[in-house]
Amino acid sequence: MNLKKFCCMKTIKSVLLIVIICTILSSFMLSSMTVFAAQAVAKTPAGLISVLIWWAFRLAGILAFVMIVYAGFQYLVSGGNTAQQKDAQERIMNAIIGLVLLFAFYIILYTINPDILSGSSGTTISSSEESTAEETQEEIKPQQSGDFVLIGTGATLDNYDSIPLSSELLSKDGVYIDKETADKLVILAAEQDLGNWAVTEACTEISNGKCITTIDHQSICHSLGTCVDVGYSGDPGEIISNAFIDAANQAGFDVIDEYTNDTSLWCSSSGSGFHLEPSKSNCTNDGCWFCAST
Numbered sequence: 001m002n003l004k005k006f007c008c009m010k011t012i013k014s015v016l017l018i019v020i021i022c023t024i025l026s027s028f029m030l031s032s033m034t035v036f037a038a039q040a041v042a043k044t045p046a047g048l049i050s051v052l053i054w055w056a057f058r059l060a061g062i063l064a065f066v067m068i069v070y071a072g073f074q075y076l077v078s079g080g081n082t083a084q085q086k087d088a089q090e091r092i093m094n095a096i097i098g099l100v101l102l103f104a105f106y107i108i109l110y111t112i113n114p115d116i117l118s119g120s121s122g123t124t125i126s127s128s129e130e131s132t133a134e135e136t137q138e139e140i141k142p143q144q145s146g147d148f149v150l151i152g153t154g155a156t157l158d159n160y161d162s163i164p165l166s167s168e169l170l171s172k173d174g175v176y177i178d179k180e181t182a183d184k185l186v187i188l189a190a191e192q193d194l195g196n197w198a199v200t201e202a203c204t205e206i207s208n209g210k211c212i213t214t215i216d217h218q219s220i221c222h223s224l225g226t227c228v229d230v231g232y233s234g235d236p237g238e239i240i241s242n243a244f245i246d247a248a249n250q251a252g253f254d255v256i257d258e259y260t261n262d263t264s265l266w267c268s269s270s271g272s273g274f275h276l277e278p279s280k281s282n283c284t285n286d287g288c289w290f291c292a293s294t
Helices: 003-039 045-076 082-112 114-118 127-139 179-189 220-224 237-251
Strands: 148-151 175-178 198-201 205-207 210-212 228-231 253-257 274-278
Touching: 045 082, 148 179, 175 179, 179 237, 179 274, 210 220, 237 253, 237 274
Parallel strands: none
Antiparallel strands: 148 175, 198 228, 205 210, 228 274, 253 274
16 A cells, blocks of 8 residues: 555545544534523523523534535545545534634633623522512511501511510411501510510401401400500519509500409409500509509
């Protein structure tokens, strides 16, 4: 075999090897780009740009592959025509340079901003964060509805967040009472040495301008939100009870003492806590009622 034939066979083998390698690389690149393009979020400008870039890569890869195959075939059928062989070699070289530039372009984009290729805008919020944000937005309640104001956790008006709530009310989606009653409770909450008292009964829902409580009450003041029940986790004892009643009276509340141990009084069996109402002119101290100071 002379030198010319040997060089020709060597060139043919090189072309075939390049075609095989390009076929494998193109197949891998196309499958990967298809996956990435499918994952891109086209609902946002960043997602649309990502899809366009990946399709540009895909088309460029296909064109480079077709060009290499065509040039290889052109070389094989050249029949020793040096001009055609040289033209085929230039085509192959140009296609390879194009592929190199294509991958270089990818590396440059990835280095500048990987989010461009992933379809992310850089401020992507995870599904769990979106869920939390939606729940938080749903939980935001109006600070005031008519004469009713939000109290306890979440309240931002006039220190109404200082009013302590029972664990049952804390689990509710907003607690409301009449504004005048809330103002008096803020005064009471500022008093020291009264122990850990908390509001145990108030409005948990406002419907048609009326207060809905956790239990049905005969007293109309509960539906108006003008009275509340407060209490302790257990019997506070006589000293704390007397101090609380006195402080509530000073804040402007008439108080029913349901903690009394005097079984002869009607309030001894009416509940377990204190019932607070804004002072009324017809209030009479009778052992159950303790009227506000005037």
